[in-house]
Amino acid sequence: MSEEKLGLNTICTHVGEIKDEQFKGAVSPIYMSTSYQFEDVDVKRYPRYFNTPNQEFLSKKIAALEHAEAAMIFGSGMAAISTTLFAFLKAGDHLVVQNTLYGGTTNFIREEFPKHNIEYTFTNGFNVSDFENAIKPNTKLILIETPSNPLLTITDIKAVADLAKSKGIVTCIDNTFASPVNQNPIDLGIDIVMHSATKYLGGHSDILAGAIASSNEHIDTIWNVGKNLGGSLSDFTVWMLERSIKTLGLRVKAQNRNAKKMAKFLDAHIDIKKVYYPGLKSHPQYELAKSQMKGFGGMLSFELADGLDASQFQKALKLIKPSMSLAGVESTMLSPHKTSHALLTQEQRDSLGISDNLIRFSVGIESRKDLMNDIEQAIHSVKKSQLIS
Structure with a gap:
């Protein structure tokens, strides 16, 4: 059955589970190995490459929840955000940032971007005109967050996505507060969705993780940077996150x-x-x-x-x-x-x-x-x- 036709709780429970072919257990087995065979295999697996069995299959679940082609799991929400931003921005590029944004992201941009000669502009507000006014000829990326942390401001996702597409700019959103249950920005035209999976995806205050979901092309771009920065997640935590997402819709x-x-x-x-x-x-x-x-x-x-x-x-x-x-x-x-x-x-x-x-x-x-x-x-x-x- 197509994932597009499955209900939310069915996706949460079954998509991205690993079949226990040996013992027929009801839950995904956990693969803790950090060393895998490299000869005569289809995939050369290595934890830092985000492709161990548990990482690979959980990514499928998150992609399905966000209506995306692919996804990646990270060691924290900030690892997901920082890796994504560095994947699309280099010296001389410009980022437009919504002014009502998570403080950790704001601090990261202000402290790290000047070291890399990356320009940025915080909008004066969160209306589409505020984003349009902040765009420069070298703008490569627009970052939004809605609902925002902590004042719950709402940004028009489709309007910002349409504006960016008309100018060839990539868009990304922090979708942590909404979760995939309440909001699917890719359906509204956003290119990249980011999460602190520590929050609703984990849901039990015992997991530190991050996630992104996007097209195969954008995920490849982010992977190329991610494998160098090393923000991958242990497979035990990946397994716990997959377990937690099973009740995401209900919670x-x-x-x-x-x-x-x-x-x-x-x-x-x-x-x-x-x-x-x-x-x-x-x-x-x-x-x-x-x-x-x-x-x-x-x-x-x-x-x-x-x-x-x-x-x-x-x-x-x-x-x-x-x-x-x-x-x-x-x-x-x-x-x-x-x-x-x-x-x-x-x-x-x-x-x-x-x-x-x-x-x-x-x-x-x-x-x-x-x-x-x-x-x-x-x-x-x-x-x-x-x-x-």
Whole structure:
């Protein structure tokens, strides 16, 4: 049966599995070898070449999820991003970067590109006109992220892809926040999709990995750089990631439902100043999000009311974990200015609207009532402590 006709959960469960021909086990066997025969074989396998059996077959699953011809697995999301950017950019080239972007990617560009004489321009906004205004004659690549981290801004994927195609520019997107369950940018014209597989693809806060999906031609270009940079992943982690993706559709859809309810709850709360979630009708890009996403995702951000300390609030939580990273089955919160965007200067964060009172909320699969009760008791605890002091 064609992969195009398979349902999401069937792809998650069965595409890219390795058949256990010897013992007929129900799950893929794991091949831990770092040394393979090179004579009289069709494929000369080597872990750094991204082509061990587990790497090869998991790549097929991710490609199928993103409606791509091929995919690659990396040791981290930043390994996937950095390898991709260096594969398409050389000295004298120019990159257009969306200004609302993951802080680690922003820091990488600002610190590493000048060393290689690669030019870059951060857009003034995330409308298609902002990208068009940033394009130069030597622009080779456009990088976007939607929904963005941490303010959940929405970029018009098809409009940016169409603009780039009209000028012969390659496009890539960080699709981590949406996941393949909620958004498939290749269907909208994007050339390369990137993921921190640590997040929704892994989903259990126990895997560090990255992934890209694209055409065979673009994957070959990235592979040629990747084999030199060495950002490959151990086969045990590859095996764990394949196991985790089997429940991707179930997990993300549950997180979608929870996040939408939590966003509405927070939006109506007297002690919450502002909520950022594309599934709220008050979100400025709600209609755009609805048109290009199949679900609004499990991520949201909010600002506490003036006078309520974000650090004290997170320390008062009893169920929700104040913890780094995101997208696990457990709910977590963090302050972006101390974590994901800590490498940016205060001025850079201020220009992006990332305040010290902003909290990013990765909604898990727990009972919504329990999550609401935890937030209520934490706010009450902060108010009580401030009143006493």
